Amino acid sequence: MTKKKILIEGWRGINHSYAMVNQYQLLEMKGMDLELQHLDLPFYNEKWNLIDNDSGFEESDQQKIALIQAADFTQKQDITYRISFPCRLYPAQSEKLFVYGTSEFQNIDGYIYEDRLQEGINNRSLTVVTPSNWSKIGFLKAGFDESRVVVVPHGVNQKIYKPISDLRRKQFRDALKVSDEDFLILSLGAMTSNKGIDILIAAFATLKAKYPHLKLALKDSSNLYGIRIHDVLAGLYQQNPKLASENISKSIISMSDNLTQNQLNGLYGAADCYVSSYRAEGFNLTPLEAAASGTPILITKGGSTDDYFHESFGLQIESTLKTEGRATYLEPSLESLINQLSILIEGRAKRLDNNLAQQFIENNFTWAVVTKKLNDFF
Secondary structure, three states: OOOEEEEEEEOOOEOOHHHHHHHHHHHHHOOOOEEEEEEEOOOOOOOOOOOOOEOOOOHHHHHHHHOOOEOOOOOOOOEEEEEOOOEOOOOOOOOEEEEEOOOOOOOOOOOEHHHOHHHHHHOOOEEEEEOOHHHHHHHHHHOOOHHHEEEOOOOEOOOOOOOOOHHHHHHHHHHOOOOOOOEEEEEEEOOOHHHOHHHHHHHHHHHHOOOOOEEEEEEEOHHHHOOOHHHHHHHHHHHOHHHHOHHHHOOEEEEOOOOOHHHHHHHHHHOOEEEEOOOOOOOOHHHHHHHHOOOOEEEEOOOHHHHOOOHHHEEEEOEEEEEEOOEEEEEEOHHHHHHHHHHHHOOOOOOOOHHHHHHHHHHHOEHHHHHHHHHHHO
């Protein structure tokens, strides 16, 4: 049987979410009956580079990714798969074209390369790949037929993201200056408004009075987006001076350093819970990685994470659906966030089951499982 020839046009080497998805999928595709070629597209930000924005993969995996054959346009490809931002919907030389994209606010205005949206809609050989049913809605609103928008979720590598030993957990907590008695909440990401960090800090400030042993660790992605958690906190303190009290501010740990995948696993494992009180996400991979690392998660209900949430690894925050212009998002309930965090802090979340969580993720949300699903669509 002839191997399918697939040209992947995307990003490698950096830790942007699109690039990370591409690299994890490439590693899985290398083990499939496919003939792969790769074309490196220009990064969205000209300042991004392989040193400051390193992907954090092990050297052996980086070599496997780098050694994929370069694009040869003298050869006829069966499929072209593009995974970069903005979405490149222009025609391909291959018979079939798949383009990956997300619509965090269920709206893709400004997300299309050279504004060639209608050209993409009219191209019947083009299929959009998006990671959640929430995100899919944005492409349907834009005019794509439902049959041409497929949902392929993200996954985790359970060889990397797994429960850590007590010794390793202690080492990471010591590095963060967190004691055994402290209850550590963790959240990481771009620190943009859609992440809901402001709501989390408001809840933390309220709960700190009742639970003095509470600590909050926040890690930004300033190496990609230039938004530092220090600046975000300074803005919130200015808006609400009560948050700047020594009792609260000294219990917040800020991090900006770029981490490897193994270091991220250690950071997840060091926390007592992971919170993502998000307003809008295309998929939101970090809570799933945290769950795979054995850490209970608390995430907004009603959004993209509904596709993978399981009661064995966390709780959900009630939210209200909101619309502003052409954007749709969720507003998490502060009261619900406080109540659900209290349940986790007091150990009252009776349905948490790490063994069941690991099995659920292994069956449904590893990179091997989801990349096979992508290949089935190919």
